[in-house]
Amino acid sequence: MSKWTAVDIPDQTGRTFVVTGANSGLGLETARRLAEHGAHVIMTVRDPEKGRAAAAGLPGSVEVRTLDLADLESVSRFAAGVEHADVLVNNAGVMMTPKRTTAQGFELQFGTNHLGHFALTALLYPVLRAGSAPRIVTISSTLHRRGRIDFDDLQSARSYSPSAAYSQSKFANVLFGLELDRRLRAAGSPAITVLAHPGYTATNLQTSGPTGLLNLGGRIGNLLRAQHVTMGALNQLYAATAPAVQGGEFYGPDGRGENRGHPKLVKPVPSATDTDAARRLWEVSEKLTGFSFAP
Structure with missing residues (x-):
């Protein structure tokens, strides 16, 4: 793949994109x-x-428009007001926060990063399906590689680690994206679903959520190691707009460790391709959110 930049985004006139977490x-x-x-x-x-x-x-x-992914009632209100959309970019998230819960009592990171976007995708799918060349882009992280789904303690009630909970939520993003691709294909849907991650990109995510040493580490990392947001966003922009993108693909930076660089096709951690775990997570997500989702 050549070095793709924002200049290469095709003309999007007439298309509507929903981008979560779009104020920064x-x-x-x-x-x-x-x-x-x-x-x-x-x-x-x-x-x-x-x-x-x-x-x-x-x-x-x-x-x-107002949307709080940590409140399923807010998700429902927002989705009810969207009459047309062609692309959904599931971008918003929280990172390595102290132990907190959503409005419905879910662990904040799992509840926001995964369940909130699962519910939003489910509710917007009928609108997206009617759109032009519809796509659903879900943003994960390199830290999904450290994640696993603890089905016996999804809400980290027994023990809580800010970094482990974040990794679980980003791992859930990948399981969801790949399972959604399988279901869209089986249903013959016109929509495709794509995953992306920004590598190590300097945003306020690393400093607004973490506290103590995690916060200090985020600030130092942003200064010394992270790439600029104009580069980090290229991966999700490519996933959302490039004509060559196929359903089920995953895009991240082409540099060492996928931390910096231009978009390239990358692979999820092998455990994220576990179809049994993905189906189980889907079923649990439907039960927890109260939203059934059949493409």
Whole structure:
């Protein structure tokens, strides 16, 4: 693959993208580049005031809508108001927070990063399916490689590690994305689902969630090791717009350790291709969220 950049994004005129967590970091950069290339972008944000401030600096056609992925009622309200969308970018997330819970009592990272996006995808799927060349892009992390699903303690009730809970949520993103691909293919759906990760990219994710030494490490890493958000966002932009993308693919940076660089096709950790675990996670996610999802 040649060194793909944002300049290579095809014209997106007439297409509508929903980008979660779009008021800062990767989400804001994704919204910016899509709008520059003609897309209408629905920017979802937890804080409408911050969202409007972020949107004011963007070109093209954008709108701000409230969505809190840590509250399934908020997810339902948002989805009910979306009448048209062609692409969903499941970008928002929280990282390595102290032990907290969502509005429905789920562990915050699993509840936000996985369950919130599972519910959103389920609720928006009928709209997306009716769109033009529909895609669902879910953002994971290199740390999915350290993750596993503890089905006996999904909510980390017995023991809690900020980093282990984050890795579990990012591993869940990959299991979900690959299982969704299998189900879309089996159903003959026009939609495709794609995974992406940003490598090590400097955003406020590393500093707004972690506390103590994890926070200090995030700040130092952002200064010394991380790539700029304009590079990190290329992977999800490629996954969302490149014509050659196929369902079930996974894109990340082409540099050493997939930490920096331009988009390339990458592989998930082998354990994330476990179809039995993926089906079980899907069934558990339906039960926990209350939303059934049959493509």
